Amino acid sequence: MTFVIGRGEADDDGLPKLHLGAYRALDGSHGADLYLDLDGPHSILVVGKRGYGKSYTLGVIAEGLSRTSGVAPTVIDPMGVFASLATDSGCSSIAGTVLDDPAVVPDSLDPRSWCALLGLDPENGAGSLVWQAAQERSTLDGMTMSVTERNAPSRDERAAINHLRLAESWGVFDEDGIDAETLLSGEITVLDVSGLDSAPMNAVCRGVGEALYRASVSDTIDRLPWLLVDEAHTFFDGVAKRALETILTRGRAPGVSLVSATQRPSAVPDVGISQSDILVSHRLTSGADLDALTRAQPTYLNGPLSERMPAEPGEVVIIDDSTETVHAAQVRKRETAHGGNSPSVSERARANTCSTESKTATD
Numbered sequence: 001m002t003f004v005i006g007r008g009e010a011d012d013d014g015l016p017k018l019h020l021g022a023y024r025a026l027d028g029s030h031g032a033d034l035y036l037d038l039d040g041p042h043s044i045l046v047v048g049k050r051g052y053g054k055s056y057t058l059g060v061i062a063e064g065l066s067r068t069s070g071v072a073p074t075v076i077d078p079m080g081v082f083a084s085l086a087t088d089s090g091c092s093s094i095a096g097t098v099l100d101d102p103a104v105v106p107d108s109l110d111p112r113s114w115c116a117l118l119g120l121d122p123e124n125g126a127g128s129l130v131w132q133a134a135q136e137r138s139t140l141d142g143m144t145m146s147v148t149e150r151n152a153p154s155r156d157e158r159a160a161i162n163h164l165r166l167a168e169s170w171g172v173f174d175e176d177g178i179d180a181e182t183l184l185s186g187e188i189t190v191l192d193v194s195g196l197d198s199a200p201m202n203a204v205c206r207g208v209g210e211a212l213y214r215a216s217v218s219d220t221i222d223r224l225p226w227l228l229v230d231e232a233h234t235f236f237d238g239v240a241k242r243a244l245e246t247i248l249t250r251g252r253a254p255g256v257s258l259v260s261a262t263q264r265p266s267a268v269p270d271v272g273i274s275q276s277d278i279l280v281s282h283r284l285t286s287g288a289d290l291d292a293l294t295r296a297q298p299t300y301l302n303g304p305l306s307e308r309m310p311a312e313p314g315e316v317v318i319i320d321d322s323t324e325t326v327h328a329a330q331v332r333k334r335e336t337a338h339g340g341n342s343p344s345v346s347e348r349a350r351a352n353t354c355s356t357e358s359k360t361a362t363d
């Protein structure tokens with residue numbers, strides 16, 4: 001019998017799950033293996049102070065998802081550390097796509113999102129022009145044309161066009177950009193947004209979140225989407241917030257999962273904590289961050305969470321609301337290289353061994 005977070009105790013029932021790690025005893029020794037359910041949708045919040053393993057854990061989850069059929073993982077990567085998932089030349093590489101300059105199709109954003117993105121009031125002047133343009137057209141050129149065709153007061157027209165030009169200058173909208181169909185192809189897609197400012201980074205996240213949610217609601221998909229967002233406070237603080245909240249509050253019914261990782265749980269809106277059915281907490285020490293989690297602390301957690309904080313990188317306490325259980329665990333080692341690593345001799349040696357092995361295999 002093994003324990004599957006999000007499902008409970010399970011015999012080998014053949015349902016999809018990923019190997020998350022092992023139980024951790026008080027003396028630090030490792031116990032039985034621990035798994036994470038991939039059969040149904042989940043909202044998972046991964047928290048922890050810098051350097052204690054959030055991105056690493058996100059990578060472990062991404063690896064497990066990549067090796068599971070029936071799911072389609074997308075990673076929003078603001079630090080540029082997940083490319084190694086799909087480009088690792090070692091022995092355990094994963095089939096997937098890394099997009100260094102990700103662009104979304106303009107109509108992945110609905111008219112309300114366009115106004116929010118550009119900071120415009122949809123009820124007035126330039127905002128209502130952008131709203132109508134987004135309703136009618138699916139390209140930025142088309143939207144600009146739509147604005148000029150309205151015979152609106154020239155001040156409003158100029159303001160709307162300037163805002164659309166600003167959006168164009170971000171380089172994240174393209175009619176040939178990624179759409180839900182591409183993201184749902186099954187292989188992992190890593191969207192490296194590390195070169196972008198906060199607004200375009202948020203635009204990509206909102207576009208992707210909305211596209212995945214809309215595709216799932218339309219009921220035409222044959223894989224369940226998983227959206228993994230690192231440094232999630234950047235997106236909960238920006239225009240992507242609404243798309244993430246939609247997935248958190250309404251995503252599970254159509255089958256969309258969200259895994260958000262942040263070192264600042266205090267910057268995550270309450271809904272981001274209360275609607276997560278699984279909390280994976282690495283070490284946290286800031287009072288504000290512990291308070292944010294304590295406010296949502298379930299009654300079945302005996303004693304304060306602060307007293308159960310792990311001490312070492314990779315160690316976690318997991319609160320599983322679907323089974324109302326709490327677990328002390330050690331997250332397993334990554335199979336692919338962790339992009340956030342400082343260079344180390346052992347990591348280089350591992351990569352060299354792998355490339356020698358694969359060369360020998362092809363000789």
Ligand SMILES: Nc1ncnc2c1ncn2[C@@H]1O[C@H](COP(=O)(O)OP(=O)(O)OP(=O)(O)O)[C@@H](O)[C@H]1O
Binds near residue numbers: 052056315330331338
């Ligand atoms: N489960 C694990 N097994 C082994 N090593 C780990 C594990 N988790 C983390 N580490 C080690 O801790 C380091 C820091 O992890 P990681 O980069 O994920 O931190 P982080 O919390 O995301 O920090 P940041 O907020 O700075 O991105 C890793 O490079 C790795 O060496």
